[in-house]
Amino acid sequence: MGYGGSLGFALLCWVVSGVTCYNPWDFSRSDSAIWRPTPRAEPPRRRAHVPSLAQPYPWAWVDASQLRAVSPLQPVMLQCEEAQMVITVHRDLFGMGRLIKAADLSLGPAACRSTSLNAVENMVIFVAGLHECGSTLQMTPDSLVYSTSLNYNPTPASNPVILRTNPAVIPIECHYPR
Template sequence: PQSKPASPETSRYTTHEVIIFHFSRSQISVRQEEPPFLEPLSWRFPEEPTKDEPHFPPNFELRTTVAPDSIKVICGDNSIRVEAKRDLLGIGVLVQTADAQILIFESELHGCGSQLLMSEEAFIYVFTLLYTPSPLGGSPIVRTIDFSVSIECHYRRKNDVSSDVLKPTWAPFSETNASEESLYFSLRLMTDDWQFPRSSTQFFLGDMIKFEASVEQFHHVPLRVTVDSCVATVVPNVDTVPRYAFLGNNGCMFDGQLTGSSSRFLPQSHKDKLQFELEAFRFQHGNSDVIYITCSLKATEAAANVNATNKACSFSSGWREASGIHHACSCCDTDCRAGTKSSLTVKGKQQHTLS
């Protein structure tokens, strides 16, 4: 049967719908049977970029590390002074104000955590300067590092001294922060009451010649002074004859034992001072009434024990030690250095002329 023609709008819609349907199926069929890409793709991922090696100029030199000259040390009589630049590391980064309000440090030699070391030649006071940086601003970073600097003050231990007090000479070490100074020994003639130095060196036979040996403490730990030996001669040379060694063997007063005199050490009430008295005498065949007395003084740490090599012994019906440690004198009739280890001591010589 003949259908009724559709309206233009309906016909247009229906035709359009059919075309779309068949076109889609046709295209799907064509794509499945005849792929449009028959040849392989020529595109590839690009190669990774390469970097040229750095080329230094002919005269280029890497910077080498140089020790900064940023700390100055002054070792005084009884204290140490350390002056530190704010650029402690020498890299142009200053120590923050929050890290160090002051960069000048002063301390007594036996304070601020110092250590005392001893060698045959010197007392050495060792300090450690520590620096710990704080974070920059509110960040967790720093641009300097924790570090420590070892600082040393050296003081000579051995000197030959005359009747005058030896003045210290300062000579800083070139490679370490250190300075040197001498100990002050003294051997003086004293008045009969031991109150003042004796101005006259003239004595009569039968007089008691009174001596006071001492060592100044200053910056050092407490020290004990002893008299190792004393020799009397008619000229200022201890190796001549006639000579009389009335004190020796590391602190044994032989005169009382040899001659029956009253020569003796007095009880030692202060460790840095030692008093002794010698009965006046003259050489039998001497042509001069002048006598030279040369004594060797020694200082050790006051805390060290009185022993065979550090003592002050007198003889009066037996050996007696000035501080009461009498067994230390048991070697006075033999050799007090036999079988003992050499102790670390400070020595000096003093000479007096008597007439």
């Protein structure tokens, strides 16, 4: 094996060692040209409200201290608008793959029914004025709090597979600064 053969063998060993040591998930190398995060101009700001809930008005916020997520699904979303609240409820309310009936949902003590049903996305939508459906107003020194509840009261099923027979009450609140 001459000089060319030794050089070829050394080159082959170098390539094999590079391939065997290569970790495609190691992004810690500073010379990696695969992915580099772009530096941010300013650090992200923390907000007092839940940013995952859709809110078109920055002066309204949702008190989500009672929310508990079992799955990444957000079954209830709230939009606090200037004169009304829009509640969007996923029909897979409990994240178990079973859709609830829209007729089993009502809003507030007045038991207001849903205003629309999105069958494609399995969403039930309630649109109610801030003073409708039995909502209450509480004034604090720094905000106005409109409170109501989303009520789930299941009707008895003729199906032998019963997943949830107990009613559920989900508190809904919109906070507006004074």
